[in-house]
Amino acid sequence: xxxKLQSILGLSFLLLGGCSQLHHVHIGDxxxxxxxxxxxxxEVNELGFDAAKAxxxxxxxxxxxxxxxxxxxxxxxxxxxxxxxxxxxxxxxxAYADQVLSEVIKVCPSKKITGLTSVREATNxxxxxxxxxxxxxxxxx
Amino acid sequence: xxxxxxxxxxxxxxACTSSxxxxxxxxxxxxQQELASGKVINIEQSQKIFLGFVYDSNYVDxxxxxxxxxxxxxxxxxxxxxxxxxxxxxxxxxxxxxxLCKPG
Numbered sequence: 047x048x049x050k051l052q053s054i055l056g057l058s059f060l061l062l063g064g065c066s067q068l069h070h071v072h073i074g075d076x077x078x079x080x081x082x083x084x085x086x087x088x089e090v091n092e093l094g095f096d097a098a099k100a101x102x103x104x105x106x107x108x109x110x111x112x113x114x115x116x117x118x119x120x121x122x123x124x125x126x127x128x129x130x131x132x133x134x135x136x137x138x139x140x141a142y143a144d145q146v147l148s149e150v151i152k153v154c155p156s157k158k159i160t161g162l163t164s165v166r167e168a169t170n171x172x173x174x175x176x177x178x179x180x181x182x183x184x185x186x187x
Numbered sequence: 188x189x190x191x192x193x194x195x196x197x198x199x200x201x202a203c204t205s206s207x208x209x210x211x212x213x214x215x216x217x218x219q220q221e222l223a224s225g226k227v228i229n230i231e232q233s234q235k236i237f238l239g240f241v242y243d244s245n246y247v248d249x250x251x252x253x254x255x256x257x258x259x260x261x262x263x264x265x266x267x268x269x270x271x272x273x274x275x276x277x278x279x280x281x282x283x284x285x286x287l288c289k290p291g
Contacts, residue, residue, distance in 0.1 A: 072211040097204075128204045130236070130271045130278025136204035140270055140281075143210045147227070147266035147285045150212050157222040159264075164211035179210045 069133050069166045076161035076184070083160070083184035088149045092142035094135030094168060094175035098124040103173065134168035135175040143179040154185035203272065210268040221263040225287040228257045233281040250282045258288035 098121045105117035128136055150159065162183040169176040230253045232246040254262070268283040 070209045070211075072209075072213070074213045127275050128273040129276050130206070130273040131208070131280075132206045132271070132273075133208040134206065136206055136273060138204060140205035140207065140272060143207055143268060144283075144285075146210060146212055147264065147287070150214075150266075151222055151227075151264065151287065154222075159214045159222070162212050162214050164213075166207065166209055177207065179207065181212050183214075 065170055067134065067168050067170060069168065070164075071166075072164040074160075074162040074164075074183075077186070078160075080158065080160070080186045082187045084187055085182065085184055086153050088146060088153065088181045089178060090143050090146060091176050091178045092137045092139055094137050094177040096135045096173040096175075098122075098128065100173040133166065134177045135170070135173065137177050142177075146179060146181055150181055150183065153183075156185055156187055158186035160184050160186055205270055205272050207268060207270045210266065212264065212266045214264045215262065221289055222287065224290050225263055226290070228254075228284075228286055228288055230254055230257065230284040230286075231281060233279050235277065235279050237277040244280075246280070247282050250284055254284055254286060258286055260289040260291050262286040263289050 101117050101121040101124060105114045105121060108114040108117055150162070151157075153159075160183065162181060165178075165180040165182070167178050167180065169178070230250050232250040232253070234241070234244070234246040264287040266285040268281075268285075270281050270283070272279040272281065
């Protein structure tokens with residue numbers, strides 16, 4: 047029974063502990079003198095997953111010591127196999143933000159754009175996250 | 188069987204992860220004609236790094252030089268992306284530039 051309670055508590059913390067994290071923001075020039083401004087937002091996202099962290103959590107809750115040790119070894123292998131700087135959780139597709147420029151070009155029928163804000167952020171729920179690139183701006187009408 | 192499955196999972200999960208650190212779009216003083224008729228170019232430069240030993244970031248300068256060469260009249264809109272492809276005790280830093288060149 048105590049283990050069940052611990053599991054429920056752990057799961058609750060994982061789910062309720064979801065939070066947004068801003069990694070980078072860039073604000074461009076804003077020109078309000080050319081006409082009426084209409085806001086737009088373009089957002090692309092990808093599932094982020096930290097496999098090593100997930101296995102470490104598994105090692106922490108494993109019932110037997112040998113399973114825990116095995117999982118810690120797996121976490122180490124995963125960590126050294128995915129070496130390098132990370133912003134948010136790693137993703138399995140490095141091209142998810144490739145289309146933002148073409149989307150921004152297409153979004154305004156007037157083809158006049160100003161006030162572009164680029165945001166790189168993430169929504170984290172334990173070892174899983176939504177890795178987001180968001181572009182906000184204004185069409186000049 | 189259980190160990191084989193675990194090994195397979197580890198191999199699969201350790202394949203080709205990436206991290207996009209920054210992706211920003213900037214627009215210059217543009218005219219309707221430039222956005223409608225400009226040519227989009229793609230530039231990618233990278234640097235392989237082993238165990239964190241890195242002494243320069245010349246690949247960024249190379250990307251910038253290519254941008255100047257490919258858009259001699261300048262750009263009306265630009266998207267710069269900085270990302271890392273992770274690997275076994277090594278990684279590859281990349282800079283990707285997509286730009287809308289001003290027509291000549």
